[in-house]
Amino acid sequence: MGKTDLSLRLAKEYACPIVSCDSRQIFKELKIGVAAPSDDQLRAVKHYFIGCKSIEERYSAGKYELDAMAVLEREFESHKALLLVGGSMLYADAIFKGIDDLPTIDTELREELLRYYAENGIEAIRRRLYLLDPEHYKQVDLSNAKRILHAIEVCMMTGKTFTELRTNQKKQRPFAILKIGLTRPRKELYDRINRRVVEMMSDGLEEEARNLYPKRNLNALNTVGYKELFKYFDGTWSREFAISMIQQNTRRYAKKQLTWFQRDEEINWFHPNDEDEIVAFVQNNVS
Numbered sequence: 474m475g476k477t478d479l480s481l482r483l484a485k486e487y488a489c490p491i492v493s494c495d496s497r498q499i500f501k502e503l504k505i506g507v508a509a510p511s512d513d514q515l516r517a518v519k520h521y522f523i524g525c526k527s528i529e530e531r532y533s534a535g536k537y538e539l540d541a542m543a544v545l546e547r548e549f550e551s552h553k554a555l556l557l558v559g560g561s562m563l564y565a566d567a568i569f570k571g572i573d574d575l576p577t578i579d580t581e582l583r584e585e586l587l588r589y590y591a592e593n594g595i596e597a598i599r600r601r602l603y604l605l606d607p608e609h610y611k612q613v614d615l616s617n618a619k620r621i622l623h624a625i626e627v628c629m630m631t632g633k634t635f636t637e638l639r640t641n642q643k644k645q646r647p648f649a650i651l652k653i654g655l656t657r658p659r660k661e662l663y664d665r666i667n668r669r670v671v672e673m674m675s676d677g678l679e680e681e682a683r684n685l686y687p688k689r690n691l692n693a694l695n696t697v698g699y700k701e702l703f704k705y706f707d708g709t710w711s712r713e714f715a716i717s718m719i720q721q722n723t724r725r726y727a728k729k730q731l732t733w734f735q736r737d738e739e740i741n742w743f744h745p746n747d748e749d750e751i752v753a754f755v756q757n758n759v760s
Contacts, residue, residue: 666720
């Protein structure tokens with residue numbers, strides 16, 4: 474029992490579609506490595522934002538907010554409840570809180586900064602961000618080049634700091650939100666992750682990743698399950714070590730997700746196996 478099975482049951486219960494907030498399941502080229510819903514599951518219930526974009530496209534949480542809110546507005550005309558399903562933190566927050574209205578980045582500036590990063594490395598862009606916005610430098614994930622570059626882009630486009638432009642004000646939504654989180658004891662969760670990775674390899678993850686290897690530098694492929702296998706393909710790692718790193722990095726990401734979502738006091742937490750209890754809870758709280 475996991476979120477996919479539960480979401481399908483709830484969608485059938487309320488005869489409503491599922492709106493995904495998974496930032497990687499949105500890409501049509503990624504299936505096994507992101508545990509995308511199967512064809513049968515997609516036929517059983519209408520899904521939004523599954524396999525609808527190409528890894529060649531640039532897509533962001535800000536764009537997702539606009540697209541998803543349009544879908545929600547339209548679907549609420551004929552449904553009393555809708556399901557938002559997924560664990561991508563920024564995509565979920567795009568609906569729960571909204572994304573700050575930051576400027577569109579000039580393509581030439583973006584390409585210039587990407588070249589600078591490629592030639593000088595991550596330490597150079599860290600230093601540049603520190604000079605432009607020392608306050609955001611203290612908060613940003615300094616191992617995430619994409620986040621660092623985006624903050625620099627905003628600073629250079631506007632002449633203001635990224636910190637100044639982020640309001641962090643929660644947007645009002647025209648619908649009530651009932652939040653449900655699924656969690657397991659750590660050992661159970663980690664054992665399940667380790668087994669799941671082995672199953673994905675048996676299901677063809679290696680072949681899927683090998684087909685995507687020529688496009689490995691795309692941002693969409695900087696994703697657990699693919700980036701580790703790319704290091705196996707280029708001879709940096711052995712196959713066994715790459716699999717062990719997929720397991721380790723998936724565990725780390727799961728821990729990061731829990732830490733992020735546990736800060737939200739509005740989330741009602743359940744074990745995934747408590748399916749009947751979860752369904753009853755939803756029924757009691759959705760009028």
